[in-house]
Amino acid sequence: MRVMISMLAATLAIQPTTAFAQDDDWEFQQDAARKLSVAAVRYDDGKAIIARCQDGDLKLVVVGLPEMAGSVVYLEGRRPDGRRDVQAWNPQSGGGAAALSSGVPARDIRFLRGGGSWALNTLPDAPRTMRASLDLPAQSSNLDRVLTACQRGLQDDRDALPRARFAAAEATPLTGAKSQPPVRRGQVVGVADISCIIRDLRFTDCRADYERPEGAAADSLRQNSRRLEGEDRNALEGTVVYLSTVTERTVRVGP
Known part of the structure; x- marks a missing residue:
């Protein structure tokens, strides 16, 4: 029951x-x-x-x-x-x-x-x-x-597409790791969920499935045409990949 x-x-x-x-x-x-x-x-x-x-x-x-x-x-x-x-x-x-x-x-x-x-x-x-x-x-x-x-x-309509499963550990991050001064976490000013369809090992047809406020997905949508390295073309062709981003207003600390 x-x-x-x-x-x-x-x-x-x-x-x-x-x-x-x-x-x-x-x-x-x-x-x-x-x-x-x-x-x-x-x-x-x-x-x-x-x-x-x-x-x-x-x-x-x-x-x-x-x-x-x-x-x-x-x-x-x-x-x-x-x-x-x-x-x-x-x-x-x-x-x-x-x-x-x-x-x-x-x-x-x-x-x-x-x-x-x-x-x-x-x-x-x-x-x-x-x-x-x-x-x-x-x-x-x-x-x-x-x-x-x-x-x-x-x-x-993308619910009917198979989801992408990546072999390479670093295949899906939006940006690579960069050395930056330490920051203190700040107020969240934007969140976005996007989805892209993989064709010929590239992100295509990227779209915002949710964004707040309007325009928060703008940077993420630049994933269009991004190429994947070290992946199986046949396994990923026509699959959909989901990405989420959170934008914060941060404060740098230290000198």
């Missing part, structure tokens, strides 16, 4: 409070003062799925799966309607529970729309085998409310 998730789900301190909504939709709560919206579902065995938007910051977290090693874990997701996707997850911990955080939350939240099972399997080359199946609510309107609150689309 699914149970309601309190607002503390946003920080992984999940506490059941009452029975799950009878209309079999994702449980939804919001805090307008904090610009926070949460849709969640929890299961008797301790697993939980949490979609959260807070002031434009979108996250999708799965709690209760077996702990996975590494900075990125690739899992194949499958839905009863035939959809399949290889998803990238970042292992993390918080509130005493192991969790996986989506690397591309908008796409992965859309993958969860509609009822039925969500099967997750490690890939054949994974160092550890993991299989899980979670039954999702039949309705998805509350999940859509989280996407809408974060100004993400309910549909995206």
Whole structure:
């Protein structure tokens, strides 16, 4: 039986409070003062799925799966309607529970729309085998409310494209490492999510999927025509790569 998730789900301190909504939709709560919206579902065995938007910051977290090693874990997701996707997850911990955080939350939240099972399997080359199946609510309107609150689309044609998986460790950073004077972290003044399609080992058709404020993605969109080195052309051709940037106003310290 699914149970309601309190607002503390946003920080992984999940506490059941009452029975799950009878209309079999994702449980939804919001805090307008904090610009926070949460849709969640929890299961008797301790697993939980949490979609959260807070002031434009979108996250999708799965709690209760077996702990996975590494900075990125690739899992194949499958839905009863035939959809399949290889998803990238970042292992993390918080509130005493192991969790996986989506690397591309908008796409992965859309993958969860509609009822039925969500099967997750490690890939054949994974160092550890993991299989899980979670039954999702039949309705998805509350999940859509989280996407809408974060100004993400309910549909995206690029969801049908396979995601890029890079062999080279330094393939995806927007900029190379540079020696700079020390700085103190400052106020965030811009965030952007962009996606590009890889053709002939180059980024093409780069577009802003989300930006705040308007124009925050301008520098990122210059990734068009960027060439990838040391990668498999056939494996990457026609795939989509997702990049995120945060711009801060910083203060230099020292002489």
